[in-house]
Amino acid sequence: MHVVVVYDTAAERNPQILRTCRLYLHHVQRSVFEGQLSPAQLKRFERAVKDVIDDGYDHVLVYTFPPGAVPQRLAWGITKPEPSDIL
Amino acid sequence: MHVVVVYDTAAERNPQILRTCRLYLHHVQRSVFEGQLSPAQLKRFERAVKDVIDDGYDHVLVYTFPPGAVPQRLAWGITKPEPSDIL
Numbered sequence: 001m002h003v004v005v006v007y008d009t010a011a012e013r014n015p016q017i018l019r020t021c022r023l024y025l026h027h028v029q030r031s032v033f034e035g036q037l038s039p040a041q042l043k044r045f046e047r048a049v050k051d052v053i054d055d056g057y058d059h060v061l062v063y064t065f066p067p068g069a070v071p072q073r074l075a076w077g078i079t080k081p082e083p084s085d086i087l
Numbered sequence: 088m089h090v091v092v093v094y095d096t097a098a099e100r101n102p103q104i105l106r107t108c109r110l111y112l113h114h115v116q117r118s119v120f121e122g123q124l125s126p127a128q129l130k131r132f133e134r135a136v137k138d139v140i141d142d143g144y145d146h147v148l149v150y151t152f153p154p155g156a157v158p159q160r161l162a163w164g165i166t167k168p169e170p171s172d173i174l
């Protein structure tokens with residue numbers, strides 16, 4: 001399924017959460033990742049993220065879409081490379 | 088249509104972009120907004136955002152979903168109020 005992840009974590013945990021997201025997804029904006037995950041991969045990703053974040057401070061939003069339901073993405077402002085160009 | 092907006096703007100423009108997003112959408116995380124917009128509202132929102140951002144520095148991602156295709160949203164970490172509770 002298609003997954004979009006946006007995180008809001010304390011600065012000292014940003015490198016760890018960035019590394020974790022990079023293992024599973026493509027980097028599309030400072031704290032935004034996107035990609036395709038199976039339900040099993042999403043479970044592993046969830047465990048990996050929850051190992052990193054502080055439940056009392058950090059916040060991670062995960063949008064999931066059923067297969068085939070990929071959202072349209074508009075980008076305004078400075079041109080960034082396509083996700084596939086970053087990884 | 089359902090819309091998710093994530094912005095990455097310079098600190099000095101954050102209050103303006105926050106204000107602009109609040110006029111159209113619900114605040115779900117520090118720099119993430121969500122809501123329902125008609126195509127005409129999306130056009131107005133785009134103009135309002137582009138009036139605020141610096142094209143050479145800021146970046147705004149807008150995910151749009153056709154009517155009925157609302158993504159599932161998972162929230163990990165600290166509990167935040169539902170979007171409808173913020174506005």
